[in-house]
Amino acid sequence: MIKFDKIKKMKIDELLKKYSFMSNYFETNNFENLDYKSTLEENINKLDNEELEELGVKKDDILLKIEEYIKQMIEFLGIKEDDDVNSISIIAGTNKFGNEEKYEELKIKKGEIICIVGPTGSGKSRLLADIEWVADRDTPTNRKILINGKNPDKKWRFSSSNRLVAQLSQNMNFIMDLSVEDFLQLHAKSRLVENPKELIEKIINSANDLAGEKFERETQITDLSGGQSRALMIADTAILSKSPIVLIDEIENAGVDRKRALELLIGEEKVVLMATHDPMLALLGNKRIVINNGGIEKIIETTEEEKEILKELEVIDKRMQGLRNGLRYGENLSNI
């Protein structure tokens, strides 16, 4: 059952993200001046008589028609409303020595950034893999993953269109000879986005916001620098990927504004889990999971005092960035 009261209160860009078929509806029904940052209801309420005449419907009927259309499309496409992931829970298992982990359950909600810290070989990647596999006491750690507090549907393991997790890895090696725009078109098609034009523009703008040097939609992806391609993949994952969870293996500093990258992912309502050794990134998180000998030893919430340290680190980071840029552009560093 769809909850139309909730749908009415969704901003148009959220609505298009959730129901990409609506772009087609708006286009074929001549909705021309949509404000993407306002809700569906607000957009309909502000239509004037002239616009209503153009649309050929009464104001009161528009929402009813849209509700009916969404219902039919959901049925036709076989979309399940319970695909929405609002939280994941990690239920404790055992460490490498077979001892029980020192927590019972860790619930992570949408919009939270959780960092995973611990020495080399301690089991950080194993934890990420448990989440990706939706472990059910059937991995070396014996952990169990719940989705929305419940035993998850096995489809998360086997369906390719319903990926629970998007992985952001460090190095993107593009080998195809495509422009940025064609590459994103391909991605959008494979993710069944019907009218990807606006999304592609949003991705390119966001990526350019994150990267030091701007690129164009016509730029060949093989010509992108390391930082530019990382920025493109982050924006693509945030905006186009339907996976509700993003796993990150440390975002390299070079060429990407990491704080903005995290803000972009969180703004798109994802659960973000990030393995990192960098104090600045760790403090940007809401919590950090400390792993040792394969087990979760502690879960630490970032305190207000720690957030103060973050401010210091941001000043240092800015200074480093300034010097790095100076170096790049051949300046005398003592003048910076």
Ligand SMILES: Nc1ncnc2c1ncn2[C@@H]1O[C@H](COP(=O)(O)OP(=O)(O)OP(=O)(O)O)[C@@H](O)[C@H]1O
């Ligand atoms: N609870 C556990 N029980 C049994 N084996 C485990 C457990 N946790 C991790 N391991 C195993 O320990 C090995 C090292 O773990 P992993 O690769 O996850 O470490 P890591 O912290 O990601 O290391 P690095 O920082 O070097 O990438 C792996 O073979 C993993 O399967």
